[in-house]
Amino acid sequence: MLFTPPFEQGTLLRRYKRFLTDIRLADGSEVTIHCPNTGSMRNCLFEGEKVWFSTSDNPKRKYSRTWEQAQTDQGHIIGINTGRANQLAEDAIRDGIITELQGYSKLKREVKYGSENSRIDIFLSDDDTDESPKPHCYVEVKSCTLLEDDKGYFPDAVTTRGQKHLRELMEMVSLGHRAVLLFMVQHTGIESVQAAKHIDPDYANLLNQANKKGVEILAYCAEMSPNQASLIKSCPVRL
Structure with a gap:
C-alpha cells in the first residue's frame, strides 16, 4: 500500500x-x-x-x-489508523502473501452475515459455476498494536463487538463454511500475538472456544514507513 x-x-x-x-x-x-x-x-x-x-x-x-x-x-x-488494516489484508491476499487464503476467485468487503447482524471484513468464494465449489471463507480482520513485556496482545480494551465476531465465526464453521480470524500486527516490535486475558477474559475464553471449534487464527506482521505499508511475514499466535 x-x-x-x-x-x-x-x-x-x-x-x-x-x-x-x-x-x-x-x-x-x-x-x-x-x-x-x-x-x-x-x-x-x-x-x-x-x-x-x-x-x-x-x-x-x-x-x-x-x-x-x-x-x-x-x-x-x-x-494508528485501524481503518487501513482491511486494505492491507486485501492487498496481501491478492498479492499471495497470505498463503492460507489463496485459491479463491472472488473477494468482497463488508458482506452481511451471521445471526447477530454483522458484516464480515473479507468474504472469499469461488465462481458460482463451479460444480463443487469450496466452502465460503469468512475473514474477520483485527489490528493488533498492544505490546507489553515483549508480547503482542489483543484486545487493548474490553470488546463486546470482538466477542460477537468470534461467535459469528463459530456459527459459520457450524454451517460448513471456513472462518478465519486474521490479526494484522501494526507494530514493528510485536513478533507474536495472544489474547489479552488480563484485559478481556471473556474474549480470551471465546478465542479458545473458537479455535477448538475450527475457526482458523492467523497473524501477519506489517512493515511500515511514511511512504508505504505492507505485510511481510506470518507470526505465531499463542493460544
Missing part, C-alpha cells in the same frame, strides 16, 4: 476526547488532528515522540489531518 502523497511528520503532544490529538508541526506550530483509532491505544501514546499524518482535501472535514503512524520510545513504528 503506497501512501500518495507520503505522510507528513509531527510530534505527539496529547490525545483526548477519544478522536482528537494535538501535535507540533516542524515549524513549531500546534494543530489538532483526527485520531481514527477507537480503542484505548494502550501503550501507543508516546508524548514527545514522532508521529505521521495524512491530509485530506475534503473541505467538509473539520479536521483535515488524520493521525496515521506513531513511533515508540524504542523506535518501533505503530499503525
Whole structure:
C-alpha cells in the first residue's frame, strides 16, 4: 500500500476526547488532528515522540489531518489508523502473501452475515459455476498494536463487538463454511500475538472456544514507513 502523497511528520503532544490529538508541526506550530483509532491505544501514546499524518482535501472535514503512524520510545513504528488494516489484508491476499487464503476467485468487503447482524471484513468464494465449489471463507480482520513485556496482545480494551465476531465465526464453521480470524500486527516490535486475558477474559475464553471449534487464527506482521505499508511475514499466535 503506497501512501500518495507520503505522510507528513509531527510530534505527539496529547490525545483526548477519544478522536482528537494535538501535535507540533516542524515549524513549531500546534494543530489538532483526527485520531481514527477507537480503542484505548494502550501503550501507543508516546508524548514527545514522532508521529505521521495524512491530509485530506475534503473541505467538509473539520479536521483535515488524520493521525496515521506513531513511533515508540524504542523506535518501533505503530499503525494508528485501524481503518487501513482491511486494505492491507486485501492487498496481501491478492498479492499471495497470505498463503492460507489463496485459491479463491472472488473477494468482497463488508458482506452481511451471521445471526447477530454483522458484516464480515473479507468474504472469499469461488465462481458460482463451479460444480463443487469450496466452502465460503469468512475473514474477520483485527489490528493488533498492544505490546507489553515483549508480547503482542489483543484486545487493548474490553470488546463486546470482538466477542460477537468470534461467535459469528463459530456459527459459520457450524454451517460448513471456513472462518478465519486474521490479526494484522501494526507494530514493528510485536513478533507474536495472544489474547489479552488480563484485559478481556471473556474474549480470551471465546478465542479458545473458537479455535477448538475450527475457526482458523492467523497473524501477519506489517512493515511500515511514511511512504508505504505492507505485510511481510506470518507470526505465531499463542493460544
